[in-house]
Amino acid sequence: MAIADAITGKAPGRTEAVAAEIRRRVAARILTAGEKLPSIRSFARTMQVSPSTVVEAYDRLVAEGLIASRPGSGFSVCGAVPAAVLRDAAPALDRAIDPLWVSRQSLDAEPDMLRPGCGWLPADWMPQAALRRALRALAHANAPVLSDYGPTRGSRDLRRLLARQFAMEGIEAGAEQILLTMSGTQSIDLVCRFLLQPGDAVLVDDPCYFNFQAVLHTHGARIIGVPYTPAGPDLELFAGLVAAHRPRLYVTNSALHNPTGATLSPKGAHQILTIAAAHGLTIVEDEIFADFEPEPSVRLAALDGLCRVIRIGSFSKTLSASARCGYVVARPELVEGLVDLQVATQFGGPSPVAAELVLRTLGDGSYRKHLAHLRGRLAKRRREVLGQLEGLGIRPWTLPRGGFYLWCRLPDGRDAAEVAKAALRERVVLAPGNVFSVGRSAPDFMRFNVAQMTPEVLPVLGRALR
Template sequence: MFELSRDSHQPLVDQICERVTQLVRDGQLPAGARLPSIRKLARQVGASPFTVVDAYDRLVARGLIEPHAGRGFFVTQRLLSAPLAAIEALPELGSDALELARQCLQQRGDVIAAGSGFLPESWLLEAGSAGVLTRLVRGRRTRPWLPCPAEGLGELREQIAARLLQHGIAAPAANIVTTYGASHAFDLLARILLSPGDAVLVEDPGYFVLFEQLRAHHVRLIPVPRHADGPDLAALEAAARAHRPRAFFMQTLVHNPTGSSADPAHCHRILSLAEQFGFALVEDDVYGDLYAGSAVRLAQIDALRHVIYVGSYTKLIGPALRVGFIAADAALIAQLVQRKVLSVLSGSTLLESYVSEVLDTGRYRRHVEHTRARLARLRRDTRAALASAGIEFEPAPGQGIFLWGRVPESAPVDELVRRARAHSILLARGSLFSAAQGCRQWLRFNVAHSNSPPLVQFLRESLRAA
């Protein structure tokens, strides 16, 4: 039925629950299917009957399976009722950016999270474990329950500086401040750099949560079309000349939602325009570690003169590990530290120590390499599966977590997203990723969640019927 990993730090009972949930979600165990008896499954996976009893009890409590007296355990016939009720209780699943963000954070095992921004839970467990926490408590390093310096844990900032230097970015620890993830970093920067009414350039399509954060600061969003090789340079120059923007927020590598990366020529020209028109460049490199090959970043070329560099470990280590950072010139860092104290007082020594330990032991490097290779394989398979269902893609393959697919004009995306709810499928409509409210026939797919047979079948049937 499946195998358990004896080398994993994940308890066997959790592995059984996760594997059964995955089989049900993927349609390999349909509603009404009978599960192996307790003793049979124990023999198959090499676990004790008590472990299987514990796992089955948990799955029953979650409503995934149900016991039938004298007959065994069966996949519940009402499998879709619970998630469907939860979804329909919402005003419109995925109809606006904040609602989509909330749904992505829930990570429900009984919903196909095709539109999610996060990796599956089982992937994230590879980077850290309970053993990391044990070493933090018993080791001689910074005690995790003590207050954290406002600028961030010293040893972590030193590690970040060393990693940046490997990317060709000279940013000593004094030029780095830690944050509660990239979203906190963007909010701090907006509070310092921007005033109501300022023009701010953003990529279109781009990161939908960033758009909402900037709108909350009452600035004017000026969209710049994003192509496979980077932002449209002619449009960027025209927007800079017409609006005299205060800043340009840009993802150089492994762009969300398209998976594209800007080439070196674009990077040099963008820096030239920033100098000519006097706007700050906020480089969002949250997914940069997933880039395969020799990368060129804006901060690498600019040496933090016009570039403010934002990174995060949340996406790859785990959503609960809200640890990001900003690298910038010393004067801006001083302002950011003051603003951070006024907003959240300080960071978390526990979270920052955890990330520091994962970096120090080499776990993060190995995890990134494995995840990068895994995503590349799955990206090809997922793209082919979605294309067979009728989703159209640009020729450039891209990299990373996301695929940016176009739905034929005959199938309105809003209706497709609504119908997906009835099948417990979370889709992310393209218009959310467009500051100009364009991209209405596009969807963002998370490759780690979108190779599911029920999803592909739903799309195939929906697009054929349109």
């Protein structure tokens, strides 16, 4: 113990804990520039330390330049507050299982690298002919499409087309209830910006799509994981967590859950909505994989009538990840708020060129044929990859009804992060299980993209497992 601590009798860890809590509140924007800090005595009671410990912590923060002491007015946050950044908000993780690092490996991979851990289809699986026809037609589009900002809600024609498609799923929403965005990720970000305050609890599946966690961390959310089963979240635990933590949002995939490939059961959907209604919980239903289902499954948005459910999605998985265009479907008053927020942060919706490209391709009669062909091709590929993986002792957690993911357990309790490191040395990008797990409860799981499982992957995987 330092001499000063020995004299005062304070443990050095308590002073640092007080200082760290103030730093956290400033980084999460709970305390903003110019705002007064809690009084010394009140914060001492909050932190269960002596007032002298708080005084010392505040003095340290003054020395750091984070807060200022004003005689007669106490302490306040300095005017220049560091921008909130993900590395400050998110817990430090081993880079082998860091979701952002896995994403960067996939996105920045050289052409010769193999990417069975990525989250999209190979380019030659996409409707290239339809995209090229649409691009040629765009060359003759009206000048405003090529040069102007788009309307605040995005292309009216595309929104009307989507409204007709949603009606076929039992989701009654007019074009004015649909907001086009720049991507599915931006849709989630807008909803979080609009509905969350730093410190709010948000419930996610465990495991879940790892970028859900990354986006929520940037908003200072408290992320609560609920174990996922082949029929949806564990309903008993779901009810208990909602009652205990009072989360503001529940973010999930209903159709072809990422990463597990599971499908929510009708019984589970009804119980989730009942619990949500009882506790004022809003549900964000990401349906980016819905078109891969052979037959539509239950939709929370359809059952709920968009009362407590917000539907989001995009076209990056079935059409083109290059033509970035997503959407939000919600009750009218919520969409109005999101429109204003998108104008403030993006000055409008997606590029009119991107929206027109999506409209022309979706309206092309070939798109339905493309989806049917894609579902058949993926079903065949899943069967082939399942057999190949089982030859290495890798077993599926469940058999998906569709899509391109297999969530599998590695043999003999192998550490998936170590397997991913070994494979990366041979220029193969894998997605280890704890990337997706809030509770870090999937160390021996791996998510495989069957469309990206080329023959060259298996020998590398076999060597990495040794």
